[in-house]
């Protein structure tokens with residue numbers, strides 16, 4: 128992945144169709160929307176300019192000299208030189224944990240999608256079935272007064288079910304229902320489907336670790352004062368949510384302590400994020416009898432029956448030690464402990480769909496305390512985000528038809544092919560890799576499938592009923608649809624056309640099981656890809672992203688899967704050792720960088736992303752050099768073409784961050800902070816040293832350079 132935005136489920140931007148040629152018209156087009164009033168949002172004088180829908184996106188060029196700080200020395204701090212102006216001009220909005228080029232683009236996209244959804248919500252006539260669903264979902268979500276009036280009522284049926292449990296024997300069937308309603312959100316554990324690591328043509332059931340309310344197991348185990356303080360605040364938050372359900376303060380306090388004890392035990396039995404980077408640590412294939420033996424106190428047959436799966440007989444238990452502890456917890460906990468745990472996680476996962484008391488309490492802890500965000504996002508942003516999350520490919524069709532032309536798709540495909548050719552050449556000339564491994568690497572490289580823009584076949588939402596006056600019901604039905612869609616894949620042929628990001632997303636990814644790279648339409652827009660700009664910044668920026676995703680197939684994790692996406696060693700022992708030694712160079716380099724205060728980068732966690740960043744930039748450079756080899760390139764804006772390549776690359780990563788958010792990212796984010804995603808790369812490139820005439824001994828010139836791909 129290029130950024131962590133996927134996690135936040137941001138929605139993306141459209142640039143105007145003019146620059147890319149007109150996209151195929153949808154039933155409703157952007158110009159339809161233009162002729163319609165956008166309603167109260169525009170009429171309300173209390174709203175700021177940023178709180179209005181937009182009909183086309185503001186253009187930001189792919190290389191902006193105003194975003195640079197030319198008073199900084201590029202050989203001393205290249206990030207400051209490339210991004211200093213951007214950081215000065217773009218303070219963090221009150222509702223954001225951080226602010227960067229990707230986040231800004233995502234917010235512009237959100238405003239564009241808002242216009243589409245607002246129109247579909249207000250003008251029901253002539254909508255096609257998908258437009259009815261996203262329009263009415265949005266209308267129901269925006270009906271704040273209706274949501275307020277209901278208060279905690281939407282929680283009554285699930286809470287009655289939990290309170291009505293007479294014995295622990297009823298837990299498996301009940302938990303299956305809850306998992307379906309919460310998209311396998313991990314109450315006690317996670318359950319879903321995935322490709323078999325050993326045979327990527329098969330989809331099998333995956334039982335994974337889960338059960339936590341805090342974002343990572345480390346939050347429960349770290350003993351530094353900040354972590355201890357945060358756990359105290361979390362306890363108070365759980366207590367507050369239980370009180371919102373009507374529990375008396377004393378009882379809620381006692382109950383939250385019991386919940387914390389269960390979560391802490393599960394956290395301690397969970398692998399760390401670094402341990403989870405090793406796929407062998409997560410691959411334990413068992414049959415139903417073996418699964419049942421792992422958790423004698425939990426009846427899997429009744430759980431599976433309730434999911435509608437019947438009796439599958441192949442499971443990957445990603446973390447067996449976790450399941451042994453889970454069984455211990457379920458056996459020793461009282462029925463009341465279990466009910467309290469379920470009640471807390473039910474209100475926690477439903478909070479975004481409930482009245483203001485729940486929304487605000489949830490934000491106070493997970494936004495303010497955990498990430499330092501002062502202000503809750505406006506309702507329209509949350510609603511656009513939820514449509515993208517729950518009906519993403521229906522919304523994505525509207526986005527693509529307005530913003531993503533066949534020309535744009537072709538351009539990106541051409542650049543992708545060039546980056547792949549660069550990697551072919553690069554592998555051929557590696558000095559540390561033997562011929563046998565090289566052959567296998569090339570076979571894998573040539574098998575990578577390039578998916579650009581949007582899926583060839585759209586997801587069918589026909590069976591999801593969406594009504595314009597039932598927000599929480601819509602959310603539940605959409606969640607059950609998605610849970611069942613995932614589970615129904617078990618035992619069926621793998622759908623290689625499937626996407627796991629929605630088209631408006633400002634991000635991209637590589638899948639080691641599919642052996643494919645995926646670029647949503649949302650990330651292929653200015654300023655990341657700018658058709659008006661010269662090649663240098665475009666190759667530096669989007670070329671670097673393509674190279675980044677491609678290199679993931681060959682990073683510490685991806686290299687363990689073969690061309691077919693199977694977990695299979697294709698390395699000679701010597702080449703394996705050489706790779707590890709070269710990767711260690713990157714790990715050692717990033718381990719020295721400070722994230723915030725006393726916290727340094729956990730570079731075993733960021734290893735794959737750091738390797739992908741470095742490989743991506745080298746491949747983009749090679750592809751750009753090849754593309755322009757017979758062209759006389761001009762200086763522009765006082766920069767040489769080579770300098771434009773590097774500044775163009777750096778300007779994707781400009782960002783400002785809140786210290787609280789940096790603390791969280793240091794634990795949970797496999798990406799290094801933006802500053803090091805720029806400076807950490809260029810120090811390793813002699814091409815950079817030459818482009819800016821840096822001298823040995825300067826900070827941006829590293830003595831012992833790291834180089835893998």
Ligand SMILES: [Zn+2]
Pocket residue numbers: 128129130675676679736739
């Ligand atoms: Zn990545």
